[in-house]
Amino acid sequence: GISILGFYISFSFWNYWVPDTCYEYNPKLNNDFSNISEVKNQSTFSFLDLDFERKSGVITLFLLNIMLLVFIGTYNYEQFFEVVTAQASKLSSDTHERVNSVIFSILMAVGVIMFYFKGGFNFDEKATLLKTLAKIWIFLNGILIVSTIIKNSEYVSFFGLTYKRLGVYAFLILAIIGLVYTFLKITKQKTNVYLVNQMVWCFYGTVLLCSYVNWGNIITNYNISVNKGVSPIFLSGLNFNDEVRREYFQKNNLDGKYAESVREEMILNYQEASFLSKALYYDFLDKKK
Structure with a gap:
């Protein structure tokens, strides 16, 4: 319904009717000067040469x-x-x-x-x-x-x-x-x-x-590789890094501590949400046992 309404508005009004003001201001948006001879001798202020x-x-x-x-x-x-x-x-x-x-x-x-x-x-x-x-x-x-x-x-x-x-x-x-x-x-x-x-x-x-890059995952992988900025609370606050975070927490015996429980509860809520409310990333993430 939203798509049909959008197409209707777009092709019936927006692309069909263009305000006259747009035609007036359009030449002012050009990348090149159109009146070079007039511009050459034009000063900024009339009282300054x-x-x-x-x-x-x-x-x-x-x-x-x-x-x-x-x-x-x-x-x-x-x-x-x-x-x-x-x-x-x-x-x-x-x-x-x-x-x-x-x-x-x-x-x-x-x-x-x-x-x-x-x-x-x-x-x-x-x-x-x-x-x-x-x-x-x-x-x-x-x-x-x-x-x-x-x-x-x-x-x-x-x-x-x-x-x-x-x-x-x-x-x-x-x-x-x-x-x-x-x-x-x-x-x-x-x-x-x-x-x-x-x-x-x-x-x-x-x-x-x-928007195409999973920055949270990049940050997590980099910080773990150099052992900098690996605070459990910080890692649990990053987005879309859950596989790497779980693996790191399990390896360092940090399961169930700090802010991880809040993060896992949020993941579960995302996975159980209706389709229109889903973040699809979490549908491909295994439920924590």
């Missing part, structure tokens, strides 16, 4: 590059030249600090670049220095992301995998892809919408790909 705006962009990006170099220098000195202390709170705070810096820096990078390269400066022959500084900033942000990936990997090597630590990897990979598209936007003279369009597709693709 192009030379002043170009110089303000050069000064802004130069100072931001200096600031980013200080961040990178400080973090890499702490990471590679100071003694590493394997404390969860210390590594956690260091990782969060770097991730926050990446978020702050990339938001500023993309914001400033989208501000200055939304129109005329994409085609301005005098904006060579501005483009060079923007590319340097993109490269420095890439170094900051790599530094954060190394710190997160250090965190994982000491304390094992978790959903959040995998999430940090996913975010940093998306950040690198975002920087690549920002670089392409400048070099190929694309619109700001190009950047938004590409990142929306990348985010959607990431969510789609991640």
Whole structure:
């Protein structure tokens, strides 16, 4: 019934009727500039000339590059030249600090670049220095992301995998892809919408790909193999890892302890649920004797 209703609405209303507003705004979502001659001499503000705006962009990006170099220098000195202390709170705070810096820096990078390269400066022959500084900033942000990936990997090597630590990897990979598209936007003279369009597709693709992977099982197998993050309560809180978890608990005489009983009760409820309420994973899982 839901499928029939969906097809009816889709092909009778949605695909048949398109609001006029959509036709008006559709050209604004193009990846390429359609009116290059008009855009070339267009300034952001009527009371500022192009030379002043170009110089303000050069000064802004130069100072931001200096600031980013200080961040990178400080973090890499702490990471590679100071003694590493394997404390969860210390590594956690260091990782969060770097991730926050990446978020702050990339938001500023993309914001400033989208501000200055939304129109005329994409085609301005005098904006060579501005483009060079923007590319340097993109490269420095890439170094900051790599530094954060190394710190997160250090965190994982000491304390094992978790959903959040995998999430940090996913975010940093998306950040690198975002920087690549920002670089392409400048070099190929694309619109700001190009950047938004590409990142929306990348985010959607990431969510789609991640839905095919049993992350709980991967975390459990990895943590058991390196003997890190194997707390019974933690393992019992992960999803879809029950075969590996049961085998590990049985091998280490942990059956019936900690949060395992709650987990097994939940599995039994899933197996006895009606078809529409089932998670099919549990139908292929043996009932614990």
